[in-house]
Amino acid sequence: MLEQVYIAEMGKYVGENVTLKGWVYNRRSSGNIRFLMLRDGTGIAQGVISKADVSEQTFELADRIPQESSAVVKGKIREDKRAPGGYEILVSELEPIQIAENYPITKKEHGTGFLMSHRHLWLRSKKQLAIMRIRNVIISACRKFFDSLGFLLVDAPILTPSAVEGTTTLFETDYFGETAYLSQSGQLYMEAAAMAFGKVYCFGPTFRAEKSKTRRHITEFWQIEPEIAFAELDDIMELAEKFVAYITEQVLVNRAEELKILERDTGPLENVIPPFPRISYDEAVDILNKEGSSFKWGDDFGSPEETLLSEKFNKPLLVHHYPAKCKPFYMKRDPQNPQLALAIDMLAPEGYGEIIGGSQREDDLETIKKRIEEHNLPQDAYEWYLDLRKYGSVPHSGFGLGLERTITWICKLPHIREAIPFPRLLEKCYP
RNA sequence: UCCGGCGUAGCUCAAUGGUAGAGCAUCUGGCUGUUAACCAGAGGGUUGUAGGUUCAAGCCCUACCGCCGGAGCCA
Numbered sequence: 001m002l003e004q005v006y007i008a009e010m011g012k013y014v015g016e017n018v019t020l021k022g023w024v025y026n027r028r029s030s031g032n033i034r035f036l037m038l039r040d041g042t043g044i045a046q047g048v049i050s051k052a053d054v055s056e057q058t059f060e061l062a063d064r065i066p067q068e069s070s071a072v073v074k075g076k077i078r079e080d081k082r083a084p085g086g087y088e089i090l091v092s093e094l095e096p097i098q099i100a101e102n103y104p105i106t107k108k109e110h111g112t113g114f115l116m117s118h119r120h121l122w123l124r125s126k127k128q129l130a131i132m133r134i135r136n137v138i139i140s141a142c143r144k145f146f147d148s149l150g151f152l153l154v155d156a157p158i159l160t161p162s163a164v165e166g167t168t169t170l171f172e173t174d175y176f177g178e179t180a181y182l183s184q185s186g187q188l189y190m191e192a193a194a195m196a197f198g199k200v201y202c203f204g205p206t207f208r209a210e211k212s213k214t215r216r217h218i219t220e221f222w223q224i225e226p227e228i229a230f231a232e233l234d235d236i237m238e239l240a241e242k243f244v245a246y247i248t249e250q251v252l253v254n255r256a257e258e259l260k261i262l263e264r265d266t267g268p269l270e271n272v273i274p275p276f277p278r279i280s281y282d283e284a285v286d287i288l289n290k291e292g293s294s295f296k297w298g299d300d301f302g303s304p305e306e307t308l309l310s311e312k313f314n315k316p317l318l319v320h321h322y323p324a325k326c327k328p329f330y331m332k333r334d335p336q337n338p339q340l341a342l343a344i345d346m347l348a349p350e351g352y353g354e355i356i357g358g359s360q361r362e363d364d365l366e367t368i369k370k371r372i373e374e375h376n377l378p379q380d381a382y383e384w385y386l387d388l389r390k391y392g393s394v395p396h397s398g399f400g401l402g403l404e405r406t407i408t409w410i411c412k413l414p415h416i417r418e419a420i421p422f423p424r425l426l427e428k429c430y431p
Numbered sequence: 432u433c434c435g436g437c438g439u440a441g442c443u444c445a446a447u448g449g450u451a452g453a454g455c456a457u458c459u460g461g462c463u464g465u466u467a468a469c470c471a472g473a474g475g476g477u478u479g480u481a482g483g484u485u486c487a488a489g490c491c492c493u494a495c496c497g498c499c500g501g502a503g504c505c506a
Binding site: 026027028029030031032033034035037046048050051052066067080082083084102103104105106107108109110111112113114116117169184185187208210211212213214215216217223225300302303304327328330331343345354357358359399400 | 432441442443444454455456457461462463464465466467468469497498499500501502503504505506
């Protein structure tokens with residue numbers, strides 16, 4: 001019985017001889033006993049090598065095999081309280097696959113610049129694995145949530161002919177002699193899809209060439225964007241609440257171990273239960289001014305304002321009815337007050353800022369034509385978009401959730417760059 | 432793009448303007464249950480680059496490059 005067993009499953013094989021395959025994470029020794037920590041992506045196992053049990057070469061190898069060497073280990077599994085994880089393998093054979101060169105990431109601390117330039121290796125460490133496992137649960141939760149509500153997943157194109165906003169923040173690329181742009185949102189296409197299928201969402205990478213150099217920005221990030229025909233602002237506020245609560249719950253239920261590795265205090269996450277506080281932009285401005293901020297009505301919130309606001313509440317915060325002038329052309333104006341847009345943002349707690357942005361969309365043909373003009377956008381690029389208002393236009397609404405910002409908050413990471421396997425940052429595209 | 436901080440051993444950091452050090456990693460040896468093991472020893476440096484001030488510069492000045500943080504920007 002010598003087939004490969006994954007470390008996470010070790011406990012099922014107590015007393016049996018098994019084969020583990022993995023990489024040397026660390027090794028320790030004491031006299032005639034050697035301890036080899038082996039990782040395989042599912043966990044870390046302690047291998048015990050006693051001088052009496054193995055050949056001289058194997059014992060010698062166990063003492064010298066460098067960190068991150070790949071190896072096949074055979075031996076008997078047993079339970080032992082002294083082993084991290086409660087189980088260990090009594091090694092009878094140790095077969096190296098490749099002897100690693102000097103591994104640059106050592107057991108002591110490293111600076112961020114160094115780690116980022118070794119991102120391909122940094123991913124092997126415990127915390128990075130924990131983050132990626134949480135990311136995976138969040139992605140599954142997003143899909144499960146919308147699928148279970150009868151939404152249709154519709155993939156938006158990544159190469160697009162036009163900009164949703166201006167053209168300053170787009171990555172440009174040559175498209176057979178024409179200019180194409182990397183998508184910064186699937187939203188306009190989701191509006192078309194919603195008119196076709198009712199309730200839809202897309203889930204894919206989006207790109208922004210902004211020269212933003214903050215802990216909240218990467219140039220390539222993933223968004224989940226639902227769009228719903230006949231839905232109004234209140235409907236998507238409720239949906240956004242349930243959505244974020246579901247994601248949080250899924251992480252708490254399925255990734256308790258990983259949250260512990262990240263030393264994440266789960267108290268604030270357990271509190272993420274609807275209803276969330278909802279305040280209007282006007283009320284938000286009042287709060288800011290009361291806190292001594294010199295923020296003026298009509299401006300959009302920057303990071304300091306978002307942080308200040310979200311720290312006033314112990315749940316995600318919904319802010320609605322923003323001034324129309326700081327929001328994009330497709331948002332519907334409030335019929336009660338045309339100065340305002342029917343827009344919402346959700347700010348994550350603990351100072352993590354905006355994780356959701358959404359709105360009810362403008363559904364009147366003449367109004368949206370006027371908006372396109374006002375924003376100096378090329379009308380011909382939006383002909384197909386205007387068609388949606390010509391053929392059975394209905395009220396509709398949607399929002400986008402930034403995946404990496406959500407991960408950053410749930411894991412309480414110091415910077416968004418750790419929330420994605422290979423972050424693309426301002427002027428940095430390596431590895 | 433702007434503001435601030437920092438660039439010293441493979442890594443993380445020390446070093447009044449006066450002989451460049453420590454921990455980890457590496458190498459050698461020791462230790463029969465280690466938990467980022469520990470103990471002893473060894474090797475490892477054109478102090479980011481280019482100028483300048485000074486009897487003397489890792490340290491002071493200028494420029495450039497790089498990294499970090501923040502702002503602006505940002506469905």
